[in-house]
Amino acid sequence: MSALSLVTAAVLSVGVLAGCARTVAGENTAITEDPRPLVLTTFTVLADMARNVAGEHLLVESITKVGAEIHGYEPTPGDLRTAEQAELILDNGLGLESWFEKFVERVSAPHAVVSDGVEPVYIRADAYAGKSNPHAWMSPKVAEVYVDNIASAFEDLDPLHAEDYRANAESYKAQLREVGDRLRADLDTLPPNERAVVSCEGAFSYLARDFDLQEAYLWPVNAEQEGTPKQVVSTIDFVRDNDVPAVFCESTVSDKAQRQVAEDTGARFGGTLFVDSLSEEGGPVPTYLDLLTYDARTITDALLGTRR
Structure with a gap:
């Protein structure tokens, strides 16, 4: 088991991971008909990171949609029904998703905090003074920590494909470094x-x-x-x-x-x-x-x- 814990349930067996497609009436057809294990993220940026690590082995979707205000998001009944079909949920942590703690208490899926191990920057002023700034992914250097945590969570979830997840993570981190170098040059x-x-x-x-x-x-x-x-x-x-x-x-x-x-x-x-x-x-x-x-x-x- 990696240092990153899946905090609400034990790791599912490989046999369960290979199970049948989900059947949730009225939900996203792409989700309900895809037989791969479903991983949810709290927002679209995490979903894209996770897809790069997952490769072809996992179906990754975001709870919040493009353009959503993610801090104070109000989950819908449909979000809860979809989450009940998930094998894993990835959240940012650092106080970003004020809604997530109550949300995850209502579903059985385990979750992993992708910012674990990040050295936080603290907010200097206003009502949030002294709290961690949650937007750690905005530095490509810090994003490498996210990618490692995502890979660890996937390895715990699906040990059969652990080598693939780690290789995908290393490849994606190399791309992050290239973008970081161009960003610094700019x-x-x-x-x-x-x-x-x-x-x-x-x-x-x-x-x-x-x-x-x-x-x-x-x-x-x-x-x-x-x-x-x-x-x-x-x-x-x-x-x-x-x-x-x-x-x-x-x-x-x-x-x-x-x-x-x-x-x-x-x-x-x-x-x-x-x-x-x-x-x-x-x-x-x-x-x-x-x-x-x-x-x-x-x-x-x-x-x-x-x-x-």
Whole structure:
């Protein structure tokens, strides 16, 4: 058994894993008719990571859909019915999914926390001061920890294919390193006074730590208090004091307050960044690797005042 525990149930036998297709009336046909063991994740970014590790052996689906607000998500009865068919659920941890603890208590599937072992960045201010910032996947360096944890969970779930999961994980981590190298090369084109990411949500703390950037944000974690006058004034002060040329907002929240910051400071509104959700298949970030690349280029292009 690996160090990563499956915390709500014992590992299922290989015989069960090879069982019949699920039959859940009214649910996703792709899920109910696929005979592979079902693994659920709490959001789309984790699902993409997990699919890269699973290969052909497991069916991986996300509970929340593209564009969903994942922090305060309200699970549906259909989500619970689908979860009852799962062999494993992967969650981020670090306080990201405020809804997940009650959700997982209502289903029998084991779950694994993919951020286990991550060195957290702590939120500095606001009501969340002192708590771990949950957005650890936004650094490709930290994402390697996620991938190792996913592989360990899959090995425990399905020992028969353990070698495949480990090989897939190593291959995917190599891709993460390549993306990280390109990301650093992009960010290194920025002069010192422009090495700052100013976003709506404080989702870039791990990226800022690992790639030597300054960070400021309107609010630390998506919640009820978003874009308050105090938050806007504080962000305006940071942009003015540091002569930051561009500000950004994330795809799953309103950019109204950040556009106000841009207007009041003369900074550009640099565009929409993707954090909590991938895009649809035909969109700009259908995969996690696309997300990292897209965000890095959006940030550098806006701060430099260019478009590629």
